Amino acid sequence: MLLSSMILFLVASIFTLIFFNTKNVQQMRSFSLFSASITLILACLILDSFDPNIYNYQHKFTYTIGSEILNLSYTFGLDSLSIYFLVLSSFLVFLCILFIWDNKYFKEYAISLLIINLFLIIVFSVLNLFLFYIFFEAILIPMYFLIGVWGSRERKIRAVYLFFFYTLCGSILFLIGITYIYSFVGSLDFEILMKHEFSNLEQKILWLCFFLSFASKIPMFPFHIWLPEAHVEAPTVGSVLLAGILLKLGVYGFLRFNIFLFPEASLFYSPFMFALSIIGVLYASITAIRQTDLKRIIAYSSIAHMNLVTIGIFTFNILGIEGSILQSISHGFVSGGMFLLIGILYDRYHSRFLYYYGGLVQMMPLYAIFFLIFTFANIAIPGTSSFVGEFLLLAGAFKINFITCFLSALGVILGGAYSLWLYNRTMFGNLKVDYTLKFADLNSKEFLVMIVLFLFIFIMGIYPSLFSVFLHYFSSNISLFLI
Numbered sequence: 001m002l003l004s005s006m007i008l009f010l011v012a013s014i015f016t017l018i019f020f021n022t023k024n025v026q027q028m029r030s031f032s033l034f035s036a037s038i039t040l041i042l043a044c045l046i047l048d049s050f051d052p053n054i055y056n057y058q059h060k061f062t063y064t065i066g067s068e069i070l071n072l073s074y075t076f077g078l079d080s081l082s083i084y085f086l087v088l089s090s091f092l093v094f095l096c097i098l099f100i101w102d103n104k105y106f107k108e109y110a111i112s113l114l115i116i117n118l119f120l121i122i123v124f125s126v127l128n129l130f131l132f133y134i135f136f137e138a139i140l141i142p143m144y145f146l147i148g149v150w151g152s153r154e155r156k157i158r159a160v161y162l163f164f165f166y167t168l169c170g171s172i173l174f175l176i177g178i179t180y181i182y183s184f185v186g187s188l189d190f191e192i193l194m195k196h197e198f199s200n201l202e203q204k205i206l207w208l209c210f211f212l213s214f215a216s217k218i219p220m221f222p223f224h225i226w227l228p229e230a231h232v233e234a235p236t237v238g239s240v241l242l243a244g245i246l247l248k249l250g251v252y253g254f255l256r257f258n259i260f261l262f263p264e265a266s267l268f269y270s271p272f273m274f275a276l277s278i279i280g281v282l283y284a285s286i287t288a289i290r291q292t293d294l295k296r297i298i299a300y301s302s303i304a305h306m307n308l309v310t311i312g313i314f315t316f317n318i319l320g321i322e323g324s325i326l327q328s329i330s331h332g333f334v335s336g337g338m339f340l341l342i343g344i345l346y347d348r349y350h351s352r353f354l355y356y357y358g359g360l361v362q363m364m365p366l367y368a369i370f371f372l373i374f375t376f377a378n379i380a381i382p383g384t385s386s387f388v389g390e391f392l393l394l395a396g397a398f399k400i401n402f403i404t405c406f407l408s409a410l411g412v413i414l415g416g417a418y419s420l421w422l423y424n425r426t427m428f429g430n431l432k433v434d435y436t437l438k439f440a441d442l443n444s445k446e447f448l449v450m451i452v453l454f455l456f457i458f459i460m461g462i463y464p465s466l467f468s469v470f471l472h473y474f475s476s477n478i479s480l481f482l483i
Contacts, residue, residue: 002049003059003076003125006042010035010118017111029101032110036094039117043090050083052470057127057191075127075189080470081255081325082124085248088332089120092244095449096237099340102445105150109237112142116241123249129178129188129257136213136249137171140164143246146238147230159233162226170216170223177209193261200264207265210258217250218306221280231299232352236343239295243302243335248328251306254313255325270314274404277314280307281411288418294342294352297422298335301378304411305331305386311408312393320396321475322468327389329467330377330460334386337374337453341367344446345426348438354422359431363439368427370442370450375423377457379416385460 013035020028046059057077064073078086093113100109119142122135140163148160182188185196198206216223227247231239259266281304288300305327312324344367346352361368380386390412398405442450460467 001059001061002042002046003078003121004061006039006046007076007118007121009042010039010114010121013039014111014114014118017107017114020107025106028107028110032097032106032114033094033101035114036090036097036117040087040090040094043087046078047083047087050078050080050470052080052473055079055473074131075191076122076125077127078125080474081252083470084325084329084467085245085252086121086124088248088329089117089124089245092241092332092336093117095336095340095452096240098445099240099343099449100237108150109146109235112146113237113241115142116246120245124252127190129181129190129193133171133175133178136253137168139246139249140167143238143242147234150235151233151238155229156233159226159229163230166216166219166223166226167213171213173209174213177206180206190256198262203262203265204268207258207262207269210253210262211269214250214253214258215276217253218247218310219250219303220276220307220310221283221303224280224284224303227303228296228299231302231339232293232295236339236346239339239343240336243298243339244332247302247306248332251309251313251324251328254310255321259313259316266314267316270316273310273314274401277307277310278404278407278411280304281311281408282414285411285414285418289414289421292354294345294354294357294422294426295339297354297418298338298342301338301415301418302331302335304415305335308390308393308408308411311397311404312389315393315396315400317396317399318472318475319392319399322471323389323392323394323396325389325471325475326460326464326468327386327393330385330389330457333453333456333460334374334377334384337370337450337457338378340446340449340453341371341374344442348440354425356432357426358429359427360439361427362431364441366441366447370454371423371427373454373457375419377461378419380412383458383461385457385464387461388464 017032020031050058057079060075060077062073062075093116096113097110100106103109116139119135119139123132126132126135144160144164147163148156151159178188181193185193187193219227230242234242284300284303284307288297288304291297291300309324309327312320312327342352345357349356377384377386380390394405394408397408
């Protein structure tokens, strides 16, 4: 089985890398890149063998722990939702390992990245609610070290505590909800829970328990405070994974659990979700305009885009749901690319203060071209991947409520304002030679990483059906499930 082989291979790679002799730097780097490459290849093979016309879980396998004390059985499997997130996580981890090739903390970064990849694969494939919770929260541990130990500034301790506090406290009610479900249903297997009908009151209470955890991960307003702080203090690869895939855990949770386990409550709370999401989109967009830290601008941009995704999810129609999933995938490429570009500037000049930069197009033309491409993708210009997702989810919102669609579109317009303002301030104008004395354009490693991300953004924007072919059955099933 490809899925079980991927998990076992990652476990073996992590333990091998932990005990690797740090004196053999080149071998250690090669082994880390080899591990990430094999994981990505296995993910692509799973995607290639996936049948989009089958709704049931594929590549299923069961792991049993049998003894006199315990007799536990956990099932793993993938459907048309989880397969995309699995490939995205493996792809971003591969690019991150390539990006940190010359970093002095390469071993620590590589181990953390592979552990995050392992936990993400388990989260997206496990069909047991308790095991999902364990690894959903376990991702906090390697991210804690990435931000709190290898972060860039002294405020990293505050940032990591905010990150831990919001996400962990949000999950306390999630655990209480899981305990209640096990007490009254007797199982936490997702396929069994799908057949159980909770009462209307149970659905409303349990939906709120699950909501707090997933809303903190997205993050939705007002649970977003931790994200700008974490992004600013995290190293570049930490920001890439945080924005590119970890924020999608909340999206996955809403689509996987809240809607299918509590359909009546999902319909009941949909106006509440629209209200919070619209506030989040407008607040984050307006706040981004007045930021002076380059990372904070992209962080607030991520909040705005992810709140747009939640609007698409709770439209409960095919257009909105497909648009939200495609926008989530696109956001992984676009935000990952933007944070990599900001990280390149920080590595060279050790500052993210906006007013220290200007006129970079004169000395870094290749960098300026990629920055322009990813800025256009962040605005959702036609021909880029973001346009497809945002257009579909706005069309889905329009079918539900015109006011919701209008306010969401206003957030998109504001996104264009702060994105173009950021590009104009950094790329044009006079060179700030007092702060940036030595100019260096993209090197071959950085160019390779950026061109790969650009190709995916371009292909997804021109040929979106290549990515959406697996989503038609899933999104239509949600629509029929809620009728």
